[in-house]
Every structure is written in C-alpha cells, then in structure tokens.
Amino acid sequence: MNIESIRKDFPILERKVHDKPLVYFDNAATTQKPKQVIDSVNDFYSNYNANVHRGLHALSEEASEAYEKAHEKVGNFINSEWDEIVFTKNTTESLNILAYSLGLDLKKDDEVLITKMEHHANFVPWQYLGKKLGFKVKYVDITKDGELDMQSFDSLLTNKTKIVSVIHVSNTLGTINPVKELIEKAHDKNALAIVDGAQSIPHMEIDVKDLNCDFFAFSGHKMLAPTGTGGLFGKKEAFEEMNPFLFGGEMISSVSVEKTEWNMLPWKFEAGTPHVAGGIGIGAAVDYLNKIGMDKILKHEHKLVEYALNALKDVKGIQLYGPKTDKRAGVISFNIADIHPHDVASVLDTHGIAVRAGAHCTHPLLHALGVEHTVRASFYIYNTEKEIDVLIDALNDAVKIFGV
Amino acid sequence: MEAKELYNETILKAYKNPLNKGKIDPADLEFGGGNRSCGDSVTYTLKLKNNKVEDIKFEGHGCSLSLASASLLTEIVKGKTIEEILNLKAQDIYDIIGETAKARSKCALLGIIVLQTGLARHQKNPKETKIENVKI
Structure with a gap:
C-alpha cells in the first residue's frame, strides 16, 4: 500500500x-473523495445524465445500466447478490427503513434488542416506534472499557425478542463488536439480526454470507463515495417478506384502485428517482477500495x-x-x-x-x-x-x- | 490564524478567573438557556435598581469562549438600563474578545443571546422574571 x-x-x-x-x-x-469517484460523477452528469428504468432512450439506458452495475459492484464487495442491495442516502435512512418496515408488524409483547453503544440512528427509531406501537425495546449494557457486556446481552435476549440490531464498530470508541456471535444468538431465538455497518464497511472486509446477518446498513460517503449515498443489504427472503416503507414511483409493478403490487428487488425499496450519480459514485468507490x-x-x-x-x-x-x-x-x-x-x-x-x-x-x-x-x-x-x-x-x- | 489569536489573553483570563461568577439569591430577574446541540449553557441572575442593572452574576457550563464572553458581558451591562442592554450588538462582544471569535459565533454570543432574549421577553411581559431554556 x-x-x-x-x-x-x-x-x-x-x-x-x-x-x-x-x-x-x-x-x-x-471521508474525502478520490478523483476517480469525483470523475465518475462528473462523467455521469456530463455524458449520460438521465432518469433510470423509464426512458426508452439511449441516455436512460446507459444510466440504468451504470446504476444497476453499481448495485452489482456493492453486492460483490460484501458477498451478496446485486438485488439484495438497496441504495439509500445514508445508514440513518437504511436503519429507519428497517425500523418502520419491520417495526410496524411487531405486536405488543414483542421485543427489540439494541445496545447502549448504538448511534442515535439505531436507537431513536426503535425507541420512538416502541413507544408509539407498544413493543418493548431493551438496551444491552456496556463495560467500562467500552465493550458490549455479553452477560447483559444474553440475559436480555429472550423468546420474545423479534429483532436484534447492533452496531458493528462504534463510531465513538472504535470498538469492534463480535457481531457474528450476536447474530448466531439472535437466530437461535428466531429473531432477525440487523447490523449497523456504517463504521465497519469502510475499514474491513465484510462478508454478509459469513456474518449471516439478515440486514446490513451502511453509508457510501464514509467509504469514499459522494455524500447522500448509502445502502441496505437484505437477505433475499428477508427483503421479500418485508413491506416497503417509501411508496411511489419505481417501487411498484402495477397499481389499480383495488390493489398495488410491489416491484422486484431491489427496486421495491427504492421509491422515486434515486441518487443515480451517487450510486455510480459508490460503484467507483468500491472499485477504488478493491484496488487497494x-x-x-x-x-x-x-x-x-x-x-x-x-x-x-x-x-x-x-x-x-x-x-x-x-x-x-x-x-x-x-x-x-x-x-x-x-x-x-x-x-x-x-x-x-x-x-x-x-x-x-x-x-x-x-x-x-x-x-x-x-x-x-x-x-x-x-x-x-x-x-x-x-x-x-x-x-x-x-x-x-x-x-x- | 494561530491558536493564540483565537485564545487571546482576554479570553483565557476571563475563562480561568471569571468575573461575577455565581448566583444572586434572591434575584429580581433570572434568565437561563443554551445551545442544545453542543450542551453549553449559561444562567444570569440580576438585581435592578431604578431600571438599571445594579448587580449581575452568571453560572455556566461550556467551552472557554462561551464562558469567557458570558463573564465579560456582566461587566459590560452593569449600570446599564434594559434598553441599553437590548441595543448591544454582537460587535460589542467581538470588540472585547477579538474578531477571530467570529469563527465560533455560537459560543461567543451564547451569553448575550440568553440575556437579551430574557430581557426582551421580560419587557414584553413584566411578569416573566424567570425564564429557563432559552434556545440558541
């Protein structure tokens, strides 16, 4: 290097x-941006700027292809399929999508387990929805060295736990949490496992198949990509089961007075015109990181x-x-x-x-x-x-x- | 800019040995508040005589710039009428603590904003003699 x-x-x-x-x-x-990322965004706006998936014209086709290719690059980067990657504006949005989409289906006795180490983006949405909808949110303690208290985790994880959502690397302390172990424990209780990867994906190899998490939220702009970029990985079966949170254009396959059907993955979760330039920018950022x-x-x-x-x-x-x-x-x-x-x-x-x-x-x-x-x-x-x-x-x- | 321009002698002296620190009890007026996002806060207690500030003290919590300027403000306003205090400008603070503090205006102006907001509300409604949580 x-x-x-x-x-x-x-x-x-x-x-x-x-x-x-x-x-x-x-x-x-x-993070700062390398010229390769800046150039990719410039190139898009200078040469093939168009909306994606709609226009039957050359620019739209080129933009769509590059935008899809970016999903594929990010998918390869974390060892997932391209259609298991949804682009968002940042980790915060990715985590809010999960909280709203999954949280709305929780019942009064259900529990969500998070930790006291969470960034507010993985704390406040659950706390807010828990109060609003009546499900219970529990908070894993941390040790004085700033690590997760595993005993606290074990005692708070119960058969009522439906979702476990944990920060991978602490944005404040840098603590690397044993998420693989936590995911396994969550699955033992049939809970969904969410990883907030905002501070891990820029700095270490992420393999979502090896982690076996159901969802992995991350930011693009913390890994060399433009601001306003982020993403959400979801296992295909988890994404298929999950209801969308944002509704509108692009995310539907058909709409009638009687019924609306969702679009295929990942577009089901990307309502409206996406940040096409940003998505292409993430693709370029991933290329750059892979090269190193x-x-x-x-x-x-x-x-x-x-x-x-x-x-x-x-x-x-x-x-x-x-x-x-x-x-x-x-x-x-x-x-x-x-x-x-x-x-x-x-x-x-x-x-x-x-x-x-x-x-x-x-x-x-x-x-x-x-x-x-x-x-x-x-x-x-x-x-x-x-x-x-x-x-x-x-x-x-x-x-x-x-x-x- | 060098660090010692921003943290000049006036600021460091007022921060390390603040004038008029404390609380007047009982006070005629009490105004507190701060900047929620950074956690800095200040509370002024005042004694009035003939519509003029006879005495003023402050208590606060925060960085050196906000506490130094909050303290220096007490010396400026002593003996002034409420109208005169309301007419003070941000520049009056910068004239004392230095132009470099403009880069940290939220800290430098914390005290004056809390005091002026409190006094303006009191002037509108004289019953309001104690105001907490003025937001900046």
Whole structure:
C-alpha cells in the first residue's frame, strides 16, 4: 500500500487550512473523495445524465445500466447478490427503513434488542416506534472499557425478542463488536439480526454470507463515495417478506384502485428517482477500495491506531476511552484534563487538523461511560504517522494554552 | 490564524478567573438557556435598581469562549438600563474578545443571546422574571 500515491488521488489533500497542510482526521463523519469517484460523477452528469428504468432512450439506458452495475459492484464487495442491495442516502435512512418496515408488524409483547453503544440512528427509531406501537425495546449494557457486556446481552435476549440490531464498530470508541456471535444468538431465538455497518464497511472486509446477518446498513460517503449515498443489504427472503416503507414511483409493478403490487428487488425499496450519480459514485468507490484491498486498509489503520495510542498517552492530562488496539478500528476518543472538547478541536483547527468534538450522536453510550463529550480522531487510507505527529504537537499546544 | 489569536489573553483570563461568577439569591430577574446541540449553557441572575442593572452574576457550563464572553458581558451591562442592554450588538462582544471569535459565533454570543432574549421577553411581559431554556 503506497500512501503517497494514494494521497495524490485526493485533490483536497493539497489544500491548506489556516496556512497549514490539511490533516483530515474526521473520517468517521465522512471521508474525502478520490478523483476517480469525483470523475465518475462528473462523467455521469456530463455524458449520460438521465432518469433510470423509464426512458426508452439511449441516455436512460446507459444510466440504468451504470446504476444497476453499481448495485452489482456493492453486492460483490460484501458477498451478496446485486438485488439484495438497496441504495439509500445514508445508514440513518437504511436503519429507519428497517425500523418502520419491520417495526410496524411487531405486536405488543414483542421485543427489540439494541445496545447502549448504538448511534442515535439505531436507537431513536426503535425507541420512538416502541413507544408509539407498544413493543418493548431493551438496551444491552456496556463495560467500562467500552465493550458490549455479553452477560447483559444474553440475559436480555429472550423468546420474545423479534429483532436484534447492533452496531458493528462504534463510531465513538472504535470498538469492534463480535457481531457474528450476536447474530448466531439472535437466530437461535428466531429473531432477525440487523447490523449497523456504517463504521465497519469502510475499514474491513465484510462478508454478509459469513456474518449471516439478515440486514446490513451502511453509508457510501464514509467509504469514499459522494455524500447522500448509502445502502441496505437484505437477505433475499428477508427483503421479500418485508413491506416497503417509501411508496411511489419505481417501487411498484402495477397499481389499480383495488390493489398495488410491489416491484422486484431491489427496486421495491427504492421509491422515486434515486441518487443515480451517487450510486455510480459508490460503484467507483468500491472499485477504488478493491484496488487497494480491504485487508491492507485494515492493517494500515491498525498501525496508525497503535502509533497514535502510543504517542497520545504522553500528552499531559490525556484521558483515552475505548478498548485496546486489537479490538479497535481507526477511531480514538479522548479528552485532555478539563479542557472543553470544542476548545481542543478549535486549537487543532488552527493547526490545520480536522477532528470531531462532541457527543458523536451517542448520548446513551457517553452517559454509560460517565462522559459528556470527547474529541474524536478517526483515520483512513490517506492518513500517515507524520500527521499523527502533527496532532500530538497541536495537542501539546492546547495543553500550553490552557495551562494543564 | 494561530491558536493564540483565537485564545487571546482576554479570553483565557476571563475563562480561568471569571468575573461575577455565581448566583444572586434572591434575584429580581433570572434568565437561563443554551445551545442544545453542543450542551453549553449559561444562567444570569440580576438585581435592578431604578431600571438599571445594579448587580449581575452568571453560572455556566461550556467551552472557554462561551464562558469567557458570558463573564465579560456582566461587566459590560452593569449600570446599564434594559434598553441599553437590548441595543448591544454582537460587535460589542467581538470588540472585547477579538474578531477571530467570529469563527465560533455560537459560543461567543451564547451569553448575550440568553440575556437579551430574557430581557426582551421580560419587557414584553413584566411578569416573566424567570425564564429557563432559552434556545440558541
């Protein structure tokens, strides 16, 4: 993996922020885009922009073919069939589709099992619908190291559990959860298993057949694709059984006053004109990631995390959160003494470093850890150890300014 | 921009040793609120005399910029009438804490927005002497 040549593919990495080279450590929020992805979107708009599946003309046929091909590329990327992939605008939308489509069929005694580690996108929809429809939502505890409490999981999973929905990699702590094991346990109770893969699919090889999950929700824009792109994998039989959530054009095969029939998969779940350019962009992103190799990406990020954790522990007043390196993806959350995370992020910004500061859409997780907010640095393929050195210097500057 | 421009001496001094921190009890007026999305909040308690602010204290929770400017505001408004306080502009804050704080306007203006919103509502309805949860 040649980082220097990878970096050349990302035009934004040439820019300066406050007269300093950009150090982009906010990849868990959204990643930067390589020129191959930007070009694919440009090419679509410049040469074959049209709506898909409708027009009997050359542009529409080309657009439809490229859009379908993108489904196939994403399907291959996670070892599924092309028609088991639905394009959405992000993981949040994918998870809401599931909550509404599956949640509406739940009865009063039914239970949904999620965890306190969830991003609000996999927390609030279930909580809201549970209150509205009367089904019960249970929340798996987490340990003080920021891992799932397996005893809590086992005791909360019952014969009443109909759905288990779990975050694969924590967006706040980087914790890699043992989802394969959880999916197996869910299936033992005949529950459907949903994986929130927003923070896993960009960084590691995903094989949905091996995981054996029923659904896998993810974002495209966190894996080099344009913003406004995401997806939902569903096993064919699970998707066939599931009712659509969005209704309208494209998702039907026939409509009459008496009856409406749904379109074939995956279009049954893609109502209205989709984000065609974005879909083509995901296809290009997947091509780019495949060229590098997901195993190499994981290794590279592991190395960065190890390097960063080692360097960070010498920063005065540092408090690090989350598990040890081997159970962690490229995400590091921390605080420095009692300096407010926004102040830390602001000082870093003056050094050209982009990080996230706040609660990371995980209030229940931070509450369980007894923390209000953190600074989060998250890495990707174009980040280097040299950039981590810049981060450490900048943090020492914050220490000096605030007199820790 | 260098970090020390944004975090200049005025801000750091007011953050580390804030003036008028605390609570007046009993107070004539009390206004609290904050920025829900980042969690910063501030509460002002005021004593009035002859329609002027005789004393004011603040309590808060948040980053250095929001707390420093919330504290510095107390010194600006002491002795002023409600009308005069309502006429204060964002620039009056930036004149004290520096133009660089414009990049963090939500933090820099947290205090003044809570205080002005509270006073404006009190002026409209004098019975409103205690307002919580002013949203920014």
